[in-house]
Amino acid sequence: MTRFLRTQQTMAFPHGRLIASRDGVNYVLAPDGWDHLGGQRPKHAAVLSREEAEDWCEREGWDLHLLDEVPTPS
Known part of the structure; x- marks a missing residue:
């Protein structure tokens, strides 16, 4: 299962960054x-x-398919 998180806002990333765990x-x-x-x-x-992760991607202009492409740890 993948969990999504958003970092705090910064000047460089006003909407935070998307993290997948x-x-x-x-x-x-x-x-x-x-x-x-x-x-x-x-x-x-x-x-x-x-x-919410999809909304973040749309707002930031990222392809929604990336949410399904989180690597599987080896």
Whole structure:
């Protein structure tokens, strides 16, 4: 199961960044797809429903199919 989170807003990312957590491994959505996020998830990341993650993608101009392409940890 994949959980989605949104980081806090910053000047560089006014709507935060999208994080996906799958099997305890975290990934951040980057211009070239999902990148492994080392360490623990950001402390103040807000949990998002799938619908909220879709809304975030639409607002930010990301393809919704990316939500189904979160890597499976090996």
